[in-house]
Amino acid sequence: EDQVTQSPEALRLQEGESSSLNCSYTVSGLRGLFWYRQDPGKGPEFLFTLYSAGEEKEKERLKATLTKKESFLHITAPKPEDSATYLCAVQAKADSNYQLIWGAGTKLIIKP
Amino acid sequence: KAGVTQTPRYLIKTRGQQVTLSCSPISGHRSVSWYQQTPGQGLQFLFEYFSETQRNKGNFPGRFSGRQFSNSRSEMNVSTLELGDSALYLCASSFLGQHGAGYTFGSGTRLTVV
Numbered sequence: 001e002d003q004v005t006q007s008p009e010a011l012r013l014q015e016g017e018s019s020s021l022n023c024s025y026t027v028s029g030l031r032g033l034f035w036y037r038q039d040p041g042k043g044p045e046f047l048f049t050l051y052s053a054g055e056e057k058e059k060e061r062l063k064a065t066l067t068k069k070e071s072f073l074h075i076t077a078p079k080p081e082d083s084a085t086y087l088c089a090v091q092a093k094a095d096s097n098y099q100l101i102w103g104a105g106t107k108l109i110i111k112p
Numbered sequence: 113k114a115g116v117t118q119t120p121r122y123l124i125k126t127r128g129q130q131v132t133l134s135c136s137p138i139s140g141h142r143s144v145s146w147y148q149q150t151p152g153q154g155l156q157f158l159f160e161y162f163s164e165t166q167r168n169k170g171n172f173p174g175r176f177s178g179r180q181f182s183n184s185r186s187e188m189n190v191s192t193l194e195l196g197d198s199a200l201y202l203c204a205s206s207f208l209g210q211h212g213a214g215y216t217f218g219s220g221t222r223l224t225v226v
Contacts, residue, residue, distance in 0.1 A: 004154065043116070043202050043217025044155075087155070097168045102154035 002027045002095075006088055006103035013110050016077050021106045023088030024070040031091040031098075033071050035064050038085045038105070047086075078110045114139065116205050116218035124224045130191040133221045137184050137205030143167075144186040145215070146178060149200040158201075161186050193225045 007022045025033065032051050036044035048057040050066040057064045061082060063074045073086055085107045089100040117136040125131050137144050145168075146158040157170035161180035180186040184205075190197055200222050204215040 042219050043204070044215075045217070046215065089155075099157055099168060099170075100155075102156075104152060104154045 002090070002092055002101050004088055004090055004101050004103040006086075006106050008106060009104070010107040011109070013075075013078055013108070015079055015110055015112050018074070018076045018078070020075070021073040021086055021108070022070060023073070023103055025088075025090045025101075026069075027090050027092040027101070029093035031093045031095075033066055034089045034091070034100070035071070035073055036087040036089065038087055044087055075108070078108075080110045080112050083108055083110045116203060116216050118201075118203055118218035118221050120221060121219065122222045122224075124226060125193050126226055127193055127195060129193050130189065131193060131223060133188045133190075133201055133203075133223075135186045135188070135203035135205070135218060137186070137203075138216055141205040141207050141216075142184055143206045143208060144180060144184065145204045145206075146186070146188050147202045147204065148172075149202055149220070150198075155202065158188065190223075195225050198223060198225045 004025045013019055032049055034049050035047040037047055038044040048064040050064055053066055053068045055066050061076050065072045085105040087105045088103040091100055119134045135144055143162045145160040147155040149155050158172055158176055159166055159178050160168040164180045175191045178188045200220045202217050202220045204217045206214040
């Protein structure tokens with residue numbers, strides 16, 4: 001069964017303290033892996049797409065990487081405004097309906 | 113550029129009632145997908161409409177239904193509400209609806225069933 005697991009469930013960091021969020025997946029052929037950010041009271045906002053192992057994408061203090069079994073979202077020198085829930089989703093090649101399978105998210109809190 | 117608009121933002125309903133939620137997608141987007149989000153769960157896919165036709169459906173009971181109008185606006189209906197239906201309902205619009213990077217989400221409707 002296709003599955004996406006995110007860890008940790010919650011992460012508290014001091015401003016400037018770098019860390020990584022994990023998204024592990026089991027899917028029969030990866031079409032794409034997507035990272036979204038969700039702020040309280042809002043819908044998810046797209047961050048990155050990764051398609052193949054070894055691929056990396058960067059945006060400001062965030063960098064997403066992909067292996068054959070997992071993806072990491074690295075956050076470097078975070079600021080309080082980076083506080084949000086980060087969601088990971090995968091799309092399987094075998095799924096002709098192109099459905100996304102979502103992880104439960106990691107709630108990131110950056111303390112000033 | 114206007115975003116995805118969901119109305120109402122909050123709803124409180126009683127068990128057994130029915131509810132209709134509305135989603136207006138970004139202008140030009142023909143695909144609208146609906147998701148249920150509950151604490152500790154990932155987003156659960158309800159269904160997708162494309163050009164007024166339901167193209168995909170998730171594993172939800174028949175109490176959950178939807179439709180899409182010719183202007184791409186979509187409505188979702190839940191009949192015979194249960195306590196477990198309390199959730200944030202999100203809609204996402206996209207041009208084609210088949211790529212996970214192309215979704216723009218609304219802010220959601222928070223449904224509480226009492």
